[in-house]
Amino acid sequence: MAKKLLDFSKLCVHTLTNKSWNLRECIENYSAAGVHGITIWRNVLEGQNLKECKQILDDHNMMVSGLARGGFFPSTEISKRKEAIDDNLLAIEQSAAVGAPVLVLVCGADGKQSLEKSRDQIQEGILKILPQAKAAGVKLAIEPLHPMYAGDRSAINTLAQANDMAEEINSDFLGVAIDVYHLWWDDNLEKEIKRCGKNKNLMAFHICDWNVPTNDFLNDRGLMGDGCINIPKIRGWVEETGFDGFYEVEIFSNKYWAINQNDYLEKIKKAYLNYT
Amino acid sequence: MAKKLLDFSKLCVHTLTNKSWNLRECIENYSAAGVHGITIWRNVLEGQNLKECKQILDDHNMMVSGLARGGFFPSTEISKRKEAIDDNLLAIEQSAAVGAPVLVLVCGADGKQSLEKSRDQIQEGILKILPQAKAAGVKLAIEPLHPMYAGDRSAINTLAQANDMAEEINSDFLGVAIDVYHLWWDDNLEKEIKRCGKNKNLMAFHICDWNVPTNDFLNDRGLMGDGCINIPKIRGWVEETGFDGFYEVEIFSNKYWAINQNDYLEKIKKAYLNYT
Numbered sequence: 001m002a003k004k005l006l007d008f009s010k011l012c013v014h015t016l017t018n019k020s021w022n023l024r025e026c027i028e029n030y031s032a033a034g035v036h037g038i039t040i041w042r043n044v045l046e047g048q049n050l051k052e053c054k055q056i057l058d059d060h061n062m063m064v065s066g067l068a069r070g071g072f073f074p075s076t077e078i079s080k081r082k083e084a085i086d087d088n089l090l091a092i093e094q095s096a097a098v099g100a101p102v103l104v105l106v107c108g109a110d111g112k113q114s115l116e117k118s119r120d121q122i123q124e125g126i127l128k129i130l131p132q133a134k135a136a137g138v139k140l141a142i143e144p145l146h147p148m149y150a151g152d153r154s155a156i157n158t159l160a161q162a163n164d165m166a167e168e169i170n171s172d173f174l175g176v177a178i179d180v181y182h183l184w185w186d187d188n189l190e191k192e193i194k195r196c197g198k199n200k201n202l203m204a205f206h207i208c209d210w211n212v213p214t215n216d217f218l219n220d221r222g223l224m225g226d227g228c229i230n231i232p233k234i235r236g237w238v239e240e241t242g243f244d245g246f247y248e249v250e251i252f253s254n255k256y257w258a259i260n261q262n263d264y265l266e267k268i269k270k271a272y273l274n275y276t
Numbered sequence: 277m278a279k280k281l282l283d284f285s286k287l288c289v290h291t292l293t294n295k296s297w298n299l300r301e302c303i304e305n306y307s308a309a310g311v312h313g314i315t316i317w318r319n320v321l322e323g324q325n326l327k328e329c330k331q332i333l334d335d336h337n338m339m340v341s342g343l344a345r346g347g348f349f350p351s352t353e354i355s356k357r358k359e360a361i362d363d364n365l366l367a368i369e370q371s372a373a374v375g376a377p378v379l380v381l382v383c384g385a386d387g388k389q390s391l392e393k394s395r396d397q398i399q400e401g402i403l404k405i406l407p408q409a410k411a412a413g414v415k416l417a418i419e420p421l422h423p424m425y426a427g428d429r430s431a432i433n434t435l436a437q438a439n440d441m442a443e444e445i446n447s448d449f450l451g452v453a454i455d456v457y458h459l460w461w462d463d464n465l466e467k468e469i470k471r472c473g474k475n476k477n478l479m480a481f482h483i484c485d486w487n488v489p490t491n492d493f494l495n496d497r498g499l500m501g502d503g504c505i506n507i508p509k510i511r512g513w514v515e516e517t518g519f520d521g522f523y524e525v526e527i528f529s530n531k532y533w534a535i536n537q538n539d540y541l542e543k544i545k546k547a548y549l550n551y552t
Contacts, residue, residue, distance in 0.1 A: 111486075111504030112504070115463070146423065146424065147422065147423050147424070147462070148423070148424040148490070150460075150461035150486075151487075151488040151489065151490065152488050157461055158463075161463065186423070187391070187437065210427050212387035212428050213428055213493070214424070217489070217490065217491070217493070227427070230390060
């Protein structure tokens with residue numbers, strides 16, 4: 001079990017956690033609240049001048065933990081697989097432009113083909129974009145998604161599978177992202193966290209909670225403490241690997257999106273200290 | 277890949293698949309449609325004379341594959357754990373009364389405690405009811421549930437975990453139930469099916485499909501062929517173990533519950549021959 005968190009030096013918030021804020025609003029509000037870690041979702045970069053974005057980030061002493069998201073490689077259609085490569089190359093450029101050291105990959109799946117086939121296409125896609133990632137100094141992090149997304153969002157559903165792929169490709173610019181929401185149920189989690197730590201493949205750590213009951217496949221995530229995930233235990237395993245990155249709050253929630261976002265940010269800070 | 281199914285001799289339907297029918301309606305309609313396997317959900321036994329139920333089943337040459345369901349052992353409250361034991365003993369009696377050789381266990385989980393603790397309580401609960409199951413000649417089948425139910429419905433979420441528990445308890449009256457809906461995503465599935473087959477622990481095989489996208493946590497299951505599960509492949513693994521039980525159609529679906537149930541039964545038969 002990890003030691004209690006006493007300050008916000010490791011706290012990072014995903015911009016999509018505060019969906020109604022644009023990038024400038026996220027930056028200004030996070031910074032004013034004493035939160036200096038940010039993971040940028042690409043929707044808030046649309047139509048923006050990336051140099052200006054970087055300047056605003058720097059002006060507010062914001063540290064970018066990562067960019068979300070690349071991936072979605074598999075498809076039965078070759079044209080879509082090509083489009084995905086182009087989109088990932090753009091995401092790598094965007095990561096570099098805003099100073100994101102890591103691009104998180106939601107790897108994708110196509111229910112019209114087997115999971116094995118989708119995983120082959122994921123590996124193929126990663127190998128195609130890896131040279132550009134390396135050239136740009138951006139690391140790629142495979143994020144295993146909960147098995148309930150195996151039909152359409154990710155054919156990589158356990159940390160074991162993500163570790164397997166990262167180790168097989170074996171590049172300093174490829175690792176894994178751990179999200180407690182996707183992985184909390186897995187009785188191999190401790191073992192696999194140790195494994196990715198040992199192999200220097202642990203690149204990001206995302207937190208939120210699993211509501212009991214959960215009512216929506218996408219947008220019913222809980223704030224830390226709302227649900228049943230033992231986050232301090234998992235954080236302890238992550239810290240034991242020597243991981244020294246941010247603890248990233250990534251919550252998609254119709255409930256929390258509907259409240260005042262500054263009040264919500266204060267709730268996040270409180271939950272971060274008490275239930276993370 | 278399994279050989280194509282050519283007749284309905286192995287087809288069994290769960291009464292909850294046709295939720296609006298009472299037990300007599302299920303029996304009469306299944307039998308008239310040439311379906312002679314049935315798994316009885318306990319809701320249709322409420323207020324019924326079980327001897328009469330058995331007589332109606334016999335009169336229509338129905339073979340009962342199983343009773344659904346016992347389980348729900350874990351709770352942080354000792355009184356609820358005791359209630360669960362009583363309810364499971366009743367379910368065993370009901371199974372024996374209607375001639376169900378197997379009682380399916382949806383094992384339960386309590387989000388207020390760890391999955392490990394819930395699993396300990398599941399094991400404890402099974403050990404408590406096993407003597408009565410044996411005395412009644414009813415086998416208990418641990419059904420691993422999809423990880424999306426780990427918060428509130430089952431702390432046993434992989435076939436590996438179910439196999440572990442069945443092997444540890446090691447009784448001729450305890451085994452596992454395989455439902456493709458819960459397990460299709462697991463890359464250890466083939467290995468674990470072989471394992472439970474080898475240990476004579478494979479007691480039931482449930483089929484349906486995973487819709488892409490899936491919109492409801494409980495009642496958006498697909499009819500075979502609607503979704504992304506390669507059922508013939510999994511059926512092949514099951515058959516390779518020597519399993520000779522029924523292939524049980526268990527579909528909770530707001531969509532299908534809303535249509536004419538006799539038409540639906542014909543759709544089930546067609547899907548059974550074409551996509552199972």
